[in-house]
Amino acid sequence: MIRLEARPVFEAGALLGEGPVWHGAGLLWVDIPDGKVMRSQDGRTRTMKVFGSPVSAVLPRRRGGYVALHDLDVAVLDADFHELGRISVLQRETGLRLSDGAVGPGGELWFGSMRHDLAAGGSLFRLRAGESAPTEVRAGLGMPNGMAFSPDGRSLYLVDSVRRAVTVLDYDPETQDVSGDRVLIEVDPDLGTPDGIAVDAGGGIWVAMWAGGRLRRIELDGTWSQEILVPARNVTSCAFGGAGLQTLYITTGTVDLGVEEARQQPTAGSVFGISLPIGGLPQEETEL
Numbered sequence: 001m002i003r004l005e006a007r008p009v010f011e012a013g014a015l016l017g018e019g020p021v022w023h024g025a026g027l028l029w030v031d032i033p034d035g036k037v038m039r040s041q042d043g044r045t046r047t048m049k050v051f052g053s054p055v056s057a058v059l060p061r062r063r064g065g066y067v068a069l070h071d072l073d074v075a076v077l078d079a080d081f082h083e084l085g086r087i088s089v090l091q092r093e094t095g096l097r098l099s100d101g102a103v104g105p106g107g108e109l110w111f112g113s114m115r116h117d118l119a120a121g122g123s124l125f126r127l128r129a130g131e132s133a134p135t136e137v138r139a140g141l142g143m144p145n146g147m148a149f150s151p152d153g154r155s156l157y158l159v160d161s162v163r164r165a166v167t168v169l170d171y172d173p174e175t176q177d178v179s180g181d182r183v184l185i186e187v188d189p190d191l192g193t194p195d196g197i198a199v200d201a202g203g204g205i206w207v208a209m210w211a212g213g214r215l216r217r218i219e220l221d222g223t224w225s226q227e228i229l230v231p232a233r234n235v236t237s238c239a240f241g242g243a244g245l246q247t248l249y250i251t252t253g254t255v256d257l258g259v260e261e262a263r264q265q266p267t268a269g270s271v272f273g274i275s276l277p278i279g280g281l282p283q284e285e286t287e288l
Contacts, residue, residue, distance in 0.1 A: 022241025112144025196237020240280020
């Protein structure tokens, strides 16, 4: 197996950095617990918005602005991150919040829900432009986490962190529906827990390993081919960006690190990066 090593490119000290997307010549990402939306660009990181409660992803809109997966709702934001409206998804008493998300080939928004206590009980949702509420596409999942589409737009890859698996759902571009649910790979506990993912232009799937200090690339036959080591234990997600989309940016967190672990991992919570021979795909923008 090919082994590589990432380096810190944006020092941040995030509690739980997540949801990176490359947009507008910069990297957008979130620090989940405090609901911070961050932009890393030109060697520095700025806070663009503070929700004050968990935000798990911010994704660009085709008409300008963004959508944010904020706690229980989908928030619609303008280009300056001012809120324009909300679409309600969950109720407080369920003990759930929104998790990771992705934009489908048709511009629809896909996202998951997860329990606050990290037990099984999440769902997969789809929200289309003009809809007042999302559709619960799959219920009874463990913890839907990272999700991404294949280069041909025919497969939705979905991480279930409780099942410790990366699964494949068949996607129909005509109907924007999914079918099937097969396990592409199960992750050994020694590697960490599968979290966020990114698909490269060659169809390989990069998986961030929470508590594993690494990412691994899955081939389409369900085997591991490459590994990127990160000098931070809590690796959360990844996205391609930079010139030619050749850099894989990697978010990390400091949450759950003990005093000694934090001392040994001084760059934990930073955004790391590594240039790869096979780059990524342009970030889709939602029609919402």
